[in-house]
Amino acid sequence: MDQVHGLKQILGANLLTSREQKIPFQTDASYFQGQEPLAVALPENVKQVREVIKFCQEHSIPVVVRGGGTALTGSSIPFKDFIVLSMAKFDKIIEVKPEDRYAIVEPGVKLDALNQYLANFGHFYPPDPASSMAASVGGSISTNAGGLRASLYGTTRNWVLGLEVVLPNGEIVKVGGKVLKRTAGYDLTSMFVGAEGTLGVVTKAILKIWPLPESKGRILAYYDTIDKVGKAISKLKGKGITPLIAEFLDRISMDSLSKTRGLKFPDEVDYMLIVDLSSTRESIDRELSDAAEVLKEFGPVSIKITTDPTEMDRIYEARKGAYSSLLSERESNSERVVIGDIVVPASELSAALKESEEKVKEHHLKVALFGHISDGNIHANIYADLDNREHMERIDRFQIDFGKIAIKHGGSVSAEHGIGIEKKELLEMELEETGSQYTMEIMKTIRKAFDPNGIMNRGKMFD
Amino acid sequence: MTESLLQKLEAEVGKCISCGFCESVCPTLSPSGYDLWKGARGRVLVAKELAKDLRSGSDGILHVSDSFYSCLDCYACLYVCPAGVNAGIVSHTSREIIASGMLPENENPVAKMIVSTTMKYLNPLGVREKASKWAEGLNFNDNSPDLLYTGNMFQLMPYTKSLNSLRNLMGRRMSKFMAGLVGKHPPLIGFISNRRDRDLDARMSQSLRNIVELLESSGLNVKYLGSNEPYPGTFIYDLGYADQFRIYAEKVTKILKDSGAKRIITIDPHTFDLLKNTYPKFVRDFDFEVVHYIDLIKDLDFGKSGEKVTFHEPCHLVLRECPYNSPMDLLRQTSEVILPARSGRKTRCCGGPNELLFPELSEKISEQRYGELRETGASRVVTACPICFTNLAKDEKTIEISDFLIEKLRK
Numbered sequence: 001m002d003q004v005h006g007l008k009q010i011l012g013a014n015l016l017t018s019r020e021q022k023i024p025f026q027t028d029a030s031y032f033q034g035q036e037p038l039a040v041a042l043p044e045n046v047k048q049v050r051e052v053i054k055f056c057q058e059h060s061i062p063v064v065v066r067g068g069g070t071a072l073t074g075s076s077i078p079f080k081d082f083i084v085l086s087m088a089k090f091d092k093i094i095e096v097k098p099e100d101r102y103a104i105v106e107p108g109v110k111l112d113a114l115n116q117y118l119a120n121f122g123h124f125y126p127p128d129p130a131s132s133m134a135a136s137v138g139g140s141i142s143t144n145a146g147g148l149r150a151s152l153y154g155t156t157r158n159w160v161l162g163l164e165v166v167l168p169n170g171e172i173v174k175v176g177g178k179v180l181k182r183t184a185g186y187d188l189t190s191m192f193v194g195a196e197g198t199l200g201v202v203t204k205a206i207l208k209i210w211p212l213p214e215s216k217g218r219i220l221a222y223y224d225t226i227d228k229v230g231k232a233i234s235k236l237k238g239k240g241i242t243p244l245i246a247e248f249l250d251r252i253s254m255d256s257l258s259k260t261r262g263l264k265f266p267d268e269v270d271y272m273l274i275v276d277l278s279s280t281r282e283s284i285d286r287e288l289s290d291a292a293e294v295l296k297e298f299g300p301v302s303i304k305i306t307t308d309p310t311e312m313d314r315i316y317e318a319r320k321g322a323y324s325s326l327l328s329e330r331e332s333n334s335e336r337v338v339i340g341d342i343v344v345p346a347s348e349l350s351a352a353l354k355e356s357e358e359k360v361k362e363h364h365l366k367v368a369l370f371g372h373i374s375d376g377n378i379h380a381n382i383y384a385d386l387d388n389r390e391h392m393e394r395i396d397r398f399q400i401d402f403g404k405i406a407i408k409h410g411g412s413v414s415a416e417h418g419i420g421i422e423k424k425e426l427l428e429m430e431l432e433e434t435g436s437q438y439t440m441e442i443m444k445t446i447r448k449a450f451d452p453n454g455i456m457n458r459g460k461m462f463d
Numbered sequence: 464m465t466e467s468l469l470q471k472l473e474a475e476v477g478k479c480i481s482c483g484f485c486e487s488v489c490p491t492l493s494p495s496g497y498d499l500w501k502g503a504r505g506r507v508l509v510a511k512e513l514a515k516d517l518r519s520g521s522d523g524i525l526h527v528s529d530s531f532y533s534c535l536d537c538y539a540c541l542y543v544c545p546a547g548v549n550a551g552i553v554s555h556t557s558r559e560i561i562a563s564g565m566l567p568e569n570e571n572p573v574a575k576m577i578v579s580t581t582m583k584y585l586n587p588l589g590v591r592e593k594a595s596k597w598a599e600g601l602n603f604n605d606n607s608p609d610l611l612y613t614g615n616m617f618q619l620m621p622y623t624k625s626l627n628s629l630r631n632l633m634g635r636r637m638s639k640f641m642a643g644l645v646g647k648h649p650p651l652i653g654f655i656s657n658r659r660d661r662d663l664d665a666r667m668s669q670s671l672r673n674i675v676e677l678l679e680s681s682g683l684n685v686k687y688l689g690s691n692e693p694y695p696g697t698f699i700y701d702l703g704y705a706d707q708f709r710i711y712a713e714k715v716t717k718i719l720k721d722s723g724a725k726r727i728i729t730i731d732p733h734t735f736d737l738l739k740n741t742y743p744k745f746v747r748d749f750d751f752e753v754v755h756y757i758d759l760i761k762d763l764d765f766g767k768s769g770e771k772v773t774f775h776e777p778c779h780l781v782l783r784e785c786p787y788n789s790p791m792d793l794l795r796q797t798s799e800v801i802l803p804a805r806s807g808r809k810t811r812c813c814g815g816p817n818e819l820l821f822p823e824l825s826e827k828i829s830e831q832r833y834g835e836l837r838e839t840g841a842s843r844v845v846t847a848c849p850i851c852f853t854n855l856a857k858d859e860k861t862i863e864i865s866d867f868l869i870e871k872l873r874k
Binding site: 013014016018019020021023024025026027028029042068069070086088089091108110112113116131133134260321323324325327328333334336337 | 473474477478480481482483484486487493496497498499500502504505508509512525526527530543544545546547804
């Protein structure tokens, strides 16, 4: 209780200590259930963040930083007697400077709210994880979130120019800056991106922003085999066409979207491919037509082009909600959807998708496959009965096999969701199978240099 | 009964996977300082824990009252939830569990006070008599099959506003003590309901008179129950007292039936929603035609001006299963309507329903919403609900739709 008293001195009413108030902070969007934290800190300013961190360091209290609570790997849940450091009150957009292509924002700003604001300037911030409605800038930096538009714009790492970070020893550092170019020593900004709160607390971010595309169009193509989907997208990219978005969905995913969003899909098709292109008003039609010709080479059951913004928005929003929509296909409320997240080079997609389907059958699992196909990112959404141990063990074995497929084809076990609790073993496996064990030593050394007592997100990423 | 409530709660929270989408639209979350249990996802997670405890017969008592009573029942969460979870239903069911007596430590004295005074006086503050003063001098048609049913809603606003000033003076603990006292001895309500905001009272009375004038201009001379008009019981239902609500709704129905009315003309969203969607589930012979007065005046010629106004859409009209858009449609016939970023199925509640139980939270929500409405650059903010009006009348730019329409009609 002395520790709680000490934190109360720093935070006053911004410290939550009752069991009831702490309950919602024990959960994120993953299937992992956290434990009761010692307290929840909701600091209002950098000074409070710094003092909380220093206090926790002094008393060896583990800290987990929380953004929007949308992590899928358990990276933002607390273990017993952790302090949850919620950055929700850091919710201001400080500056937008379109002519210099940057925006300075606090980490608690939600991604959709940021983009809604940037639209007033004719600009946007491209990273758009499916959870962008609820995901925060800080959380998406900490997991190097990707999203649908990563096909063209890459992941969060490509869009962070600079950061203000409170380090585990309480020092406040500023890395990077407002410029689009910088070659001044190590790229520490990039190091904090994807660090899952193990190296410090992001308190401010300078983000690169970009003008909104002048014109967009969409091709919807339906295929009867997954092999054709993979080959079609590889050919498209081989022809030099980089889609703004390229998503694929299987039948289970389409059925769930029909139920939850009222979307209609042809009955006889098993796979859907959504390809968006962005271009100038003058050339969008030609580019859509060229891309459609390529897709037609692989015998789609049907294919359609649309530039109707209402229809495009509806499908875009539906695809972003696809993960949660899968719940409509659950057999009981006790089932959850465990989401696998691998990436392979686009040219390996066809083979990787086929092998993934075989593994699904081998492990007798109900799995919906969808993903950001243009950058080789496949999501295997596994229906999981959390109360059935044997079933969960089978899922673990599938996840290992799914990860091995990624490694075999030159990819990675984690494309955009991070490591958290879920992929610690897979991360080790990837480094081992690729002969990169020493990389783990480097990462451990870095973590120890920043946080010798290991208080920051203890038990996550690696031990 | 309690088993069925528990099952209902388990079914609703069981669908949730904690994606957090609902938090992005929940009006109570950021004004509560991001205290998650006062946000949609947090309420579902707390309810999950509550259900688990109740099912296992755990001895530990969860003090969950503030989490569920602070929910505004706006249902904004439902329209962004990919799994179809309604945190409003979760909160309502949890309040029903509290009201059923299963969790006596969680009962809210203010809620109990409101229920007991309403049951006794057919009005939450015992001001039914005074609630008919606005109609003095007006001629109604006692033989009309159409009953103008105000539900006392406009009339209550000046009293609740004063009550909140009193609460601020007394502090939270004293207010709860007083509420507990009145809950046990309803006649004491007279001591705290003898104050009303006179300016607001004049404004609300004028709005009511304007509604009558609009109906008369449409050729409708309606009947009105005057001091016999009961409050519809919205609070009793919203606070989760289902058994008492059933008894109360039957009483109200009898009064309405005894009046000989065939059609009930409602004038505020809460009464409209309650009578149209909830009463038929609780009262077997509730067979009235329930209409909103806007539908009866839409053929009037209001003319069209170039004025740019914004409209705050009430949750109980646009966030229910069948959205009711007649006020907006009519407004568009008269002016240019610029909607705020959050509108339609994403409208943001004004915070009004929290006014009696969580006045500070209610105030913060209303400030946030008013800011959004002003950001549209419109010259005026039009509301179509007395609660919304009272909460959003931050300056002279806010106007009740009946006042706005009369102004246009007279031009």
